[in-house]
Amino acid sequence: MAGPGRERWSSKSGFVLAAVGSAVGLGNMWRFSYLAAENGGAAFVILYVVLTLAVGLPVLLAEMAIGRGAQHAPVRALAHFGGDAWKPLGMIFVAAGFVILSYYGVIAGWTLRYAWIVLSNGFTTEIADRFGDISEGWDAFAFHVGFMVVTIIIVGHGVKAGIERASVLLMPLLFTIVVGLAIYAATLDGAGAGYDYYLSADFSKLWHPQVLQDAAGQAFFSLSLGMGAMLTYASYLDRDQNLPNESVVIAGADVGIAFVAGLVVFPLIFALGLSDKVSGSTVGALFITLPQAFAEMGGVGRVVGLLFFFALIVGALTSAMSLLEVVVSSAIDRFGWSRVQAAWLCGGAITVLGSFAAFDIRVLDVSDQFANNILLLGGGFALCLFVGWAMPDPESEVRAGAGNVPWLPVWRNLLRFVVPVFLGYVLVQAVPDTLIAIADLFSGS
Numbered sequence: 286m287a288g289p290g291r292e293r294w295s296s297k298s299g300f301v302l303a304a305v306g307s308a309v310g311l312g313n314m315w316r317f318s319y320l321a322a323e324n325g326g327a328a329f330v331i332l333y334v335v336l337t338l339a340v341g342l343p344v345l346l347a348e349m350a351i352g353r354g355a356q357h358a359p360v361r362a363l364a365h366f367g368g369d370a371w372k373p374l375g376m377i378f379v380a381a382g383f384v385i386l387s388y389y390g391v392i393a394g395w396t397l398r399y400a401w402i403v404l405s406n407g408f409t410t411e412i413a414d415r416f417g418d419i420s421e422g423w424d425a426f427a428f429h430v431g432f433m434v435v436t437i438i439i440v441g442h443g444v445k446a447g448i449e450r451a452s453v454l455l456m457p458l459l460f461t462i463v464v465g466l467a468i469y470a471a472t473l474d475g476a477g478a479g480y481d482y483y484l485s486a487d488f489s490k491l492w493h494p495q496v497l498q499d500a501a502g503q504a505f506f507s508l509s510l511g512m513g514a515m516l517t518y519a520s521y522l523d524r525d526q527n528l529p530n531e532s533v534v535i536a537g538a539d540v541g542i543a544f545v546a547g548l549v550v551f552p553l554i555f556a557l558g559l560s561d562k563v564s565g566s567t568v569g570a571l572f573i574t575l576p577q578a579f580a581e582m583g584g585v586g587r588v589v590g591l592l593f594f595f596a597l598i599v600g601a602l603t604s605a606m607s608l609l610e611v612v613v614s615s616a617i618d619r620f621g622w623s624r625v626q627a628a629w630l631c632g633g634a635i636t637v638l639g640s641f642a643a644f645d646i647r648v649l650d651v652s653d654q655f656a657n658n659i660l661l662l663g664g665g666f667a668l669c670l671f672v673g674w675a676m677p678d679p680e681s682e683v684r685a686g687a688g689n690v691p692w693l694p695v696w697r698n699l700l701r702f703v704v705p706v707f708l709g710y711v712l713v714q715a716v717p718d719t720l721i722a723i724a725d726l727f728s729g730s
């Protein structure tokens with residue numbers, strides 16, 4: 286129900302920090318840096334910024350307009366503006382929340398485990414050999430469970446007392462740490478080589494369809510788009526908020542933190558001469574090479590390593606909260622459960638589902654591909670069609686609280702034509718590859 290019963294953010298900044306918390310996460314600090322390094326450095330960064338502005342931002346504003354207008358979680362929100370025919374899309378969103386959080390929780394568990402190692406005895410240089418034990422098996426599962434329990438407890442406390450309070454407390458800390466680490470990293474010998482590797486522009490790479498696909502998937506994942514997370518957060522807003530301004534702040538913070546995280550990761554790796562170890566594995570940059578760098582730095586490495594993994598945990602936690610909130614608020618809408626009940630039941634089910642990723646890293650990898658390439662891009666595509674063609678008057682939803690924004694017709698036309706054509710193109714490329722990866726997983730090859 287919209288109306289007196291629905292929870293509310295206590296302030297405008299509370300919503301913005303929670304939304305930035307959702308956006309800034311493992312995607313920024315883990316995935317972005319290796320994607321940029323592998324795919325043309327500064328050229329990739331530029332492509333990514335362009336896609337965030339031209340594709341991410343319109344979809345972000347679309348999700349916020351639907352959520353705030355409908356005052357409901359995704360399934361009912363889509364039905365509110367588009368009729369029951371759109372309910373299945375909302376259900377796909379909820380399913381996407383299940384899938385993504387199930388493996389996201391496992392990776393977050395690795396970060397907890399690393400923080401634990403630094404605290405207990407510091408990293409040793411054999412850490413790389415231990416990555417296998419940390420990332421797969423009972424250890425991975427146990428830390429995944431630990432992470433999920435914290436997420437469940439926070440979401441169980443509600444929008445204001447749980448999600449908002451945690452975000453307001455933790456996000457400023459995350460910004461401070463990441464910026465502080467970037468400044469520290471700049472002082473290291475070899476930082477220059479790190480910047481070169483990260484940012485030297487190779488525009489020739491941009492023309493591979495795979496790079497476009499990676500950049501588009503990353504833009505959606507990093508902004509938490511395509512499965513109703515921002516929609517759900519916006520459903521706790523009043524109509525006096527300026528959605529266009531807020532969407533720009535959220536997207537700016539997200540891109541900013543991703544960029545600065547790269548300024549931390551690469552100087553550290555290059556200062557310690559570990560550059561040959563970055564390439565190859567997708568997880569390499571962060572979970573293998575960095576701990577090794579911290580180990581070689583001795584005492585300083587313990588402090589820097591702890592701060593780094595703490596920032597990662599904070600990012601992962603505030604992102605996981607939004608993933609769980611989509612599922613929990615939908616369950617409350619649908620079944621009338623109490624919030625605490627919904628948080629434990631849904632969070633518990635997701636934790637169990639995560640055991641597949643925790644015990645087999647190939648499942649994690651394929652789930653990530655499936656989520657990004659099919660669920661999020663497909664969800665974004667469908668959202669564009671919804672707001673572009675089915676929703677009666679999305680412009681007026683945005684105008685409430687923002688006044689007359691001159692570029693609203695441009696926004697609507699982006700959602701009608703440009704973004705869906707682009708996403709359709711990317712999907713046509715991405716879907717077959719992803720299906721092949723899934724088939725390979727099941728055939729055990």
Ligand code: TRP
Nearest residue numbers: 308310311312506507509514604
């Ligand atoms: N944006 C987060 C990150 O970059 C992950 C995330 C949170 C997410 N909520 C989401 C991704 C919803 C997709 C959809 O780590």
